[in-house]
Amino acid sequence: MRKVLYLGWIGFNNLGDEWMWQMFKALSEAHLKDDEHQVIPSLPHVEWKNVSQYDTIVLGGGSLIIPGYVDLVYEALELRRTIIVWGSGHDRLHQWAPSPDGQLMPEPANESADYRMKLKAVMDNSAYCGVRGPWTRAYVESLGALPQHLTISGDSAMLMNALNPIPAQQVEAIQDQQRTIGINWGTSYNRIYGGNEEQVEDALAETGRSLLKLGYKLHLYSVWGPDKEALTRLYHKLGLNENVTFDPKVYAAAEYVQMLSGFEATINLKLHASLLSAAANVPFVCIGYRFKSFDLMHGLDLSDWIISSDDPQSANKLLEKVQAAATCRESYISKLEQGRETAYQSLVTPFRERLF
Helix, strand or coil, X not given: CEEEEEECCCCCCCHHHHHHHHHHHHHHHHHCCCCXXXXXXXXXXXXXXXXXXXXXXXXXXXXXXXXXXXHHHHHHHHCCCEEEEEEECCCCCCCEXXXXXXXXXXXXXXXXXXXXXXXXXXXXXXXXXXXXXXXXXXXXXXXXXXXXXXXXXXXXXXXXXXXXXXXXXXXHCCHHHCCEEEEECCCCCXXXXXXXXXXXXXXXXXXXXXXXHCCCEEEEECXXXXXXXXXXXXXXXXXXXXXXXXXXXXXXXXXXXXXHCCCCEEEECCHHHHHHHHHCCCCEXXXXXXXXXXXXXXXXXXXXXXXXXXXXXXXXXXXXXXXXXHHXXXXXXXXXXXXXXXXXXXXXXXXXXXXX
């Protein structure tokens, strides 16, 4: 029996990472035979750093193409273990570099020669290499580590609709929440573009007040326990309006999708809040607070719907974009459907081809 280690930042009640692990687990249960493979997640109580005891190492969903995780996978490679890169991405903060077409692009990465060597070896020798988005691909390429077989798989959270479709009657039950805009807010402890969450929060409050004046209802929600304090501040900045719902509870992914399905559109800080909206087929505007936000949105061909957290005109742009997203619902959902299909067809590949 082959032992398969799934690497991810799991076991810490972070919605996105737990969600992506559940998607891998679901595909494993559908495609891998119990008497041939044992899939083991890198939970805190598991001896996952001792890679010698596993036959296959999966660099899973999340921003894991970074020093530390790459070092560990390289160690497994030296032991001749099978390597799978499964929807992994890169994330960092950086300065913006100008591009000829006027798009925001990150400055070149400055990584050590040792890390570049290990990354190239891992990428070149992976049995399957699917990365989250085009910005991750460009990061890998900038370090001279781009293999011919690398593909942009999309984020593994996009698999939810394919593996766990939401029952139609559950969606219909919440359709009375029309004219509601969902707003996800939280904290990254100021590790965001611009380095000032208070300024972004104030801009978001301004956007929210404008939406209330236009007759919308607002539903404030978080996706991580520590987000509650920031969400509470935003709620108070909106004036305790009766048309604002304050919802700091952290739900399971499927419960979020059911809740969001009745909204016209959402504005989201956290990456997986946007992916929850995508799973619910609800147009969204992404607050681009880190590299990974742009990686996701460019990968879904939705770069028009991201506003950087250091944009001085963010309040006006968020207001304009969220109304436009709701108006463009049909074309927006079409792109989400394309993204889901791409993610499924790519991320199921190592299972179909029995690469584990």
